[in-house]
Amino acid sequence: MWAYPWHKGALGEPTRYPNDRAGVDAFMDDLDARPYGPVYLMVDLIEEDFQRITLPHVTGRSGRRLLARRLLQQYRETPYRYVRVQGREPDGRQDDIALLSALTNPALVQPWVEALELLRAPLAGLYSTTLMTASLVRKLGLADRRLLLVTQQSAGLRQSYFLDGQLKFSRLTLAVDRDGAPVDVARETAKTQQFLTSTRLIGRGEVLHTVILAPDETLDRLEPQCQDGPETAYHFESMETAAERTGLPQTPALADTLLLTLLGRERPASQYSLGEARRYFQLWRARLALFSASAVLAAGTLVWLGVDIWRYVEATSATDAMYAEAKQYDERYRAALSTMTPAIDKTANMKAAVTVAQLLVRQGPQPLPLMTHLSAALDKVPQIRVIQLDWKITPPATPAEPAAAGFMSTAPGTATEPISSLMLGLPGKVPQALRLEAEIMVPPDNYREVVDSMNAFTQELARQPRMAVEIVQQPVDTRSNVKLSGKAGGGPVGGVETKARFILNLSWQP
Numbered sequence: 001m002w003a004y005p006w007h008k009g010a011l012g013e014p015t016r017y018p019n020d021r022a023g024v025d026a027f028m029d030d031l032d033a034r035p036y037g038p039v040y041l042m043v044d045l046i047e048e049d050f051q052r053i054t055l056p057h058v059t060g061r062s063g064r065r066l067l068a069r070r071l072l073q074q075y076r077e078t079p080y081r082y083v084r085v086q087g088r089e090p091d092g093r094q095d096d097i098a099l100l101s102a103l104t105n106p107a108l109v110q111p112w113v114e115a116l117e118l119l120r121a122p123l124a125g126l127y128s129t130t131l132m133t134a135s136l137v138r139k140l141g142l143a144d145r146r147l148l149l150v151t152q153q154s155a156g157l158r159q160s161y162f163l164d165g166q167l168k169f170s171r172l173t174l175a176v177d178r179d180g181a182p183v184d185v186a187r188e189t190a191k192t193q194q195f196l197t198s199t200r201l202i203g204r205g206e207v208l209h210t211v212i213l214a215p216d217e218t219l220d221r222l223e224p225q226c227q228d229g230p231e232t233a234y235h236f237e238s239m240e241t242a243a244e245r246t247g248l249p250q251t252p253a254l255a256d257t258l259l260l261t262l263l264g265r266e267r268p269a270s271q272y273s274l275g276e277a278r279r280y281f282q283l284w285r286a287r288l289a290l291f292s293a294s295a296v297l298a299a300g301t302l303v304w305l306g307v308d309i310w311r312y313v314e315a316t317s318a319t320d321a322m323y324a325e326a327k328q329y330d331e332r333y334r335a336a337l338s339t340m341t342p343a344i345d346k347t348a349n350m351k352a353a354v355t356v357a358q359l360l361v362r363q364g365p366q367p368l369p370l371m372t373h374l375s376a377a378l379d380k381v382p383q384i385r386v387i388q389l390d391w392k393i394t395p396p397a398t399p400a401e402p403a404a405a406g407f408m409s410t411a412p413g414t415a416t417e418p419i420s421s422l423m424l425g426l427p428g429k430v431p432q433a434l435r436l437e438a439e440i441m442v443p444p445d446n447y448r449e450v451v452d453s454m455n456a457f458t459q460e461l462a463r464q465p466r467m468a469v470e471i472v473q474q475p476v477d478t479r480s481n482v483k484l485s486g487k488a489g490g491g492p493v494g495g496v497e498t499k500a501r502f503i504l505n506l507s508w509q510p
Helices: 021-032 060-074 110-118 129-140 185-198 216-222 239-246 255-266 275-338 347-363 368-380 447-462
Strands: 039-043 048-055 081-088 096-103 123-128 146-153 156-163 166-173 208-214 232-238 384-393 432-440 467-473 500-508
Touching: 021 110, 039 110, 039 129, 039 255, 048 060, 048 166, 060 081, 060 096, 081 166, 096 166, 110 123, 110 275, 123 129, 123 275, 129 146, 129 156, 129 166, 129 239, 129 255, 146 185, 146 255, 156 185, 166 185, 185 208, 185 232, 208 216, 208 239, 216 232, 232 239, 239 255, 368 384, 368 432, 368 447, 368 500, 384 447, 432 447, 447 467, 447 500
Parallel strands: 039 123, 146 208, 208 232
Antiparallel strands: 048 096, 081 096, 146 156, 156 166, 384 432, 432 500, 467 500
16 A cells, blocks of 8 residues: 655655555554544455446435445445446436446455544545546546556556546456566457447447557557547557646656545545545544634634724824813803893803793693693584683682782782792693673573573583583573563663573682
8 A cells, every 4th residue: 555645735755554554553553643634545456346227217315315226236245335326228218328437346445444433534535546537537637438548557557448538337457468578459449349349238220439658668669559540549648748738747657646636636525435444534624714714704704803993093083183172162152251241140040941941831720731632623503603701710828819810910010929839730731610691692582492402502511521520501491480571681772682601610620
């Protein structure tokens, strides 16, 4: 096994470990002695099997279960399995075409996987040089429909067949024969083409484009051997060109370095299933996500703190500017005030006077609310017509004193006396009294309607909250010792007959 460190997007110097117990122990010692990140394990084995099958087209979870069950049926003896759906058949039921692959000799890989588990190393995935060849084909820009890529790798000569850009078959042979001579690439290509024709991966008469990837000195030796035929077309790709297209600074001797570089840069998901062997990688990734989230949170906190500090400085400067402006206004006010005549009263007293005035507007006695109740009663008894109103207030301390006679007025030549706060509605609203003189607009000889109209009017007034009604004068004298005669009301005045009149005293507590 060869172990390559990955640093700054490039492979470092490799270390070789023999495939035995001593090699595994040395690998564990070296890995434990240095800091490391995720581990990517790539294999290039001859014990790698590929099968191309068709399955009913099923999507969703059921389709994934069907693929997993079919993969397990095909390879029961190994845990390292791979499946990929490569399209659908054009005819018939249009079943799914799936490529199944597995490492049929897991004993070659398990010691290294178990060693990584003992070290709790984050094993990111298990990969195959064959499956990674698809990335190399894309990098080289090989777009032939039927393509056979021949690469020289550490395990031997690898032949990978691609149909429409998808891997269908791969074959690994030794790079030298039993006598130590290089193998005949043309003969091995013919064997592979014969197998592909027998499995109907390529039709008879169809041209197989064979691309040989090797260093320049190897290509010079292979070009005379590989001659185009009726069904075979050879193309030669130098390793220098491949290294340039993959971004390698140096030209490698084998294709392994190209594939490892592509693996390190692309870092795809694990190709062969690892099961519980990937748990430490998942923990490592979760820890990395937590660290990243913490860093983002810390950065956000610092940004927030910076914004708050900036706003604080801005608010402080604005406050200082406002204080300075207010100080200038105060100085200008005092300067202007010093040039004026002394004020009659202080500002505080003026404010108190305004407050008292507003309080008097709310609490002071006003005839409007009482007039509102009177208007409501007049609307319901329209035959009543008001002749005269006399409104006054009756403070609690002097209920017998007529307010109208002395309210806000004094006799000529006398000194003004202060008005009691009770008359101004302080602390509570003062009771109000209203003397009402009205007449009833009905025929004067209809005593019953006259009396009923007045009674209805007084009842409407008495229904108002906190309203007391006193009848001072009735429109008709109903005393038992007085004889009813003539008409209600007075006699004709100036040729016009007067209506029946009555007088009421209304007392209302706001």
